[in-house]
Amino acid sequence: MEKWVLYAFISMFFAGFTSVIAKMGLNGISGELGLTIRTLFVCAFVLLFAVWAVPVQQLAEVSQRNLLWLGLSGITTALSWIFYYKALKLGDVATVALIDKGSVVVAMLMAWLLLREVITLRMLAGAGLIVAGLLVIAKKP
Structure with a gap:
């Protein structure tokens, strides 16, 4: 590693x-x-x-x-x-922390825009899962 x-x-x-x-x-x-x-x-x-x-x-x-x-x-x-x-x-705590981890998606987009880092299909899938998780957990029943 x-x-x-x-x-x-x-x-x-x-x-x-x-x-x-x-x-x-x-x-x-x-x-x-x-x-x-x-x-x-x-x-x-x-x-x-x-x-x-x-x-x-x-x-x-x-x-x-x-x-x-x-x-x-x-x-x-x-x-x-x-x-x-x-x-x-x-x-x-769990909900706040999870929403905060949505910053991963923001960081990925900012790195692509400002640093020209490559966004792969694998990264897009991961970002999609993060957003889906945010929507599932942040939504109150």
């Missing part, structure tokens, strides 16, 4: 825990406050990780283009988290 696949599975594992333990942490407080507290922990943890893992010389390699795209990514991440926590506070 390639290293990136292993990393993706580890990410999936932790992301699955994130929603459940976040919902538990929102008990008695607003989604906005919960997100703020969580983000402070994320920031501290990532900074400590960077101090450990990133060579100082790499700082000189950061370009304005890097800052632009990573800054935009940070803004979209923040917006995603804000609305995710609003949904998580009000909805069921």
Whole structure:
């Protein structure tokens, strides 16, 4: 197995825990406050990780283009988290998490448009199954 696949599975594992333990942490407080507290922990943890893992010389390699795209990514991440926590506070974890995973389809389309990544028939079938799953689970009886 390639290293990136292993990393993706580890990410999936932790992301699955994130929603459940976040919902538990929102008990008695607003989604906005919960997100703020969580983000402070994320920031501290990532900074400590960077101090450990990133060579100082790499700082000189950061370009304005890097800052632009990573800054935009940070803004979209923040917006995603804000609305995710609003949904998580009000909805069921499984349904909110599943709808959020529809982002796979959005990412596939954006990668095709902006990065010229190839979308195969297999990927289209997978995206179709994700959308079908979203429609089945998100629809209330």
